[in-house]
Amino acid sequence: MKNDAFPDHSSSSELEDNSCIPFKSGLGDNLETIQVELGYSSDLSIREFKLGSAAVPAAILWINSMNDAHSLDQNVIAPLLERGSRMEIVPTADGIYEQLCDSVIFSGEVALAESVDSVLTRLLSGASVLLVDGMTKGVTIGNTGYETRSIQEPSSTSVVRGPRDGFVESLSVNVSLIRRRIRDKRLHVEVMTVGSVSHTQIALLYLRHRAPKQVVEEVRERLKRIQIDAVLESNYIEEIIKDAPRSIFPTVYISERPDDIAGGALEGRVVVIVDGSPFVLLLPCTFFHLMQTAEDYYLAFPIAAFVRWLRLIGLYITLLFPALYVGILSFHPEMVPPELLSSILAAREGVPFPLLIEALLMELTFEGLREAGVRMPRAIGSAISIVGALVIGESAVSAGIISPPTIIVVAGTAIASFIIPSVELSGAVRLLRFFMLLFASILGLYGIVLGMMLLGIHLTTIKSVGTPYLAPIAPFKSKEALKTVFRLPWWIVRTKKN
Amino acid sequence: MNKDLISDRQFFMLIFVSITSLTYFSVPTMLVPAVKQDLWLSMVIGTVIDIYVAYLLAWLGRAYPGQSLVQYSVTILGKAGYALGFIFILFFAVVICLSLFIFSNFLSSTLLVGTPLIVLTSTMAVAAGWAAYNGIETIARLAEIISVLILLVSVAGVLISIPQLELSNLLPQLENGAWPAVKASVYPASWFGVCILMGMVMPHHNNPKRTFKLKASAVLLGASIMTLWLLNSIAALGQEVVGRLYYPVYAFTRTIQLVFLERVDILMMLVYISGTFITLSVLYYIAAEGAAQLFGTRSHRKWILPFGVLVTILPVLPPFGKNMLHTFKVFEFWFPLTALLVEGGLTTLLFVAALFRNRKKKPS
Incomplete structure (x- = not known):
């Protein structure tokens, strides 16, 4: 079974704080629990159907506005109704979900959920959930889809020469904008969830062989220590993790430009992307780093x-x-x-x-x-x-x-x-x-x-x-001072690096 | 323990900045009227004395690695070492007071005429205190930047002034024999000797083997630049004029004109003010750290405030402040005497005691 695209590091600890609600065996009970938990919210959609020749009751749940309806129809509901109804399915037998995931559901991102809470978390971040009667587990299917801004030229910085794409508010798009530039296996991405109410995803990116280990660890530690209810912009994270929080000088580099951030990652810095903000953080950041722009390297x-x-x-x-x-x-x-x-x-x-x-x-x-x-x-x-x-x-x-x-x-x-x-x-x-x-x-x-x-x-x-x-x-x-005072041409920098 | 460490370059720069800024403000007032064109000899002797002290301190520092001047005084002399350590700390505090006084006096008679001394001493003490609070690493980093400024300004100043020089003003050399120059060498020696702060900074140096070499070259560089400055000002202004001036280097820079800038002297003074700031911060830091080590306080930070109050108030109280005659006496006689006793005498004492201790140890 495939895992989430981004393995989630910290959400479990966040969830354990709440009282854990287990699944019951009856489908109706489970649906009731979820509806009660969500306060009968009107954007929760439930599609009930019968599965297999034994006509086992099952249901698909999703939040309307967060879910890609087209993908849901095509990849989940249609194959379940078409192929699932022809399958030999024994109710309450183990392995139903494996069977369904292996040979019925088309979506790329499926995962087993052990409790109602984890189902709810995934549901609220846009996944759809498959529940089958008699099972004490659920399957979450990641077909999140909501309107995001298309990639545009960033308005906070413009360039004369250089790439014109800018980060957007979506974490996965932002990660892809960096991946597109650094197609190396050593570019590591770690995702964690922060915010007890907002459940905002944060991605930590670094080049394994260039970023110093202790820097990566320090940033990871700081991110894990964050205790906050909601994160609406990367500045929330920046203010919490920055050194010298009382200083008026920024000790975290911020950019809206993927080439800038990718350049930072190539220099061995650690990138922090916050979902919902086009401003990406880069650490460590020095005074002279703030006085440079990515365009320096294109002139x-x-x-x-x-x-x-x-x-x-x-x-x-x-x-x-x-x-x-x-x-x-x-x-x-x-x-x-x-x-x-x-x-x-x-x-x-x-x-x-x-x-x-x-x-x-x-x-x-x-x-x-x-x-x-x-x-x-x-x-x-x-x-x-x-x-x-x-x-x-x-x-x-x-x-x-x-x-x-x-x-x-x-x-x-x-x-x-x-x-x-x-x-x-x-x-x-x-x-x-x-x-x-x-x-x-x-x-x-x-x-x-x-x-x-x-x-x-x-x-x-x-x-x-x-x-x-x-x-x-x-x-x-x-050496570094020379690179700071002058912008050394690439043919010098390159020969030294290699 | 996570100790603040400074690199070779930073150590060199710290000493260099201290030497030049102390010389700019403190030494000439006494030295130049006394010996005029022979001052180079005094400077040379002062430098030699200082390098001798540096050698002792480097030896001691390597014999007792990781310990500061105050700490190994206690290690070597036991109970009496506490008294010695106390004297060292007191000496640093006195030097801060004196140089603050000279500095403030200088500023209030040139740059900020009529500003009360207490304003200048307190602002400087607060700034230096804050620097000391943040530790030696911070000060050393700032010294790296400022020392480059000082070096540039000094070299540029000497170069610019070349057309104005009258070398005949430097003659006759040693007309009263060498003795007055030797006698006057106590002034540079006592101020250069402030660099026994090296004994306190050495445990922070990440490469103690090179401490002596760095220190000696820093003192040489600083002293030669300042000697050049002083000789230049005598050559440009003439012995008669310089002999009557309190601040000959400053007076000399007043005559320099750079393209359209009328008053290069002020710019230069600003650079040396920042140098003084570094010197005071280092002294302040080591005084506080020494006190912390002597009295077993965990952090030097607790001592910042008491020392701050002390060095702010003292320079404005009598015998300073009002009575210039007293002040003069202090700088002419008392300070060189105590300084040389502490810098030369006590360190030699420590060295000899350490030698004896080591010899006693070896047979047993």
């Missing part, structure tokens, strides 16, 4: 290296530009070349706010605009950009409330913040920018250095599944 290598540096500069600008602006102008104006200083001061003539308030005001306005823009329907979105550009940009300056240099600083910061490829990292840096602003406004450049040191201490402290967050720069590993 010409000098250009990719240039883009990487640009991102790093962008990161620093996002973090420090407003702080430097406020800090230098309020504490060390002598650092600015005289011509520049005089033009800045002339532009600030008549502005009623202190520099810090002005900068904070504009930064917050920008953050507000950005947040508003994300969730707005496209039609209203343009209105927001007009309001932002005209009202805030033009009018505030011409009214003399905000000085143009501040606008330039905020705009520069905004552009730089968009260069950072990871949304999570960009968010963290944008938030830290305000702390830097405060530090700079209190202690000037010394404050900024102090802030950077605190930040540095934090970054060097946190780890992601045993890998230091700033690896391979600190601790320094020359």
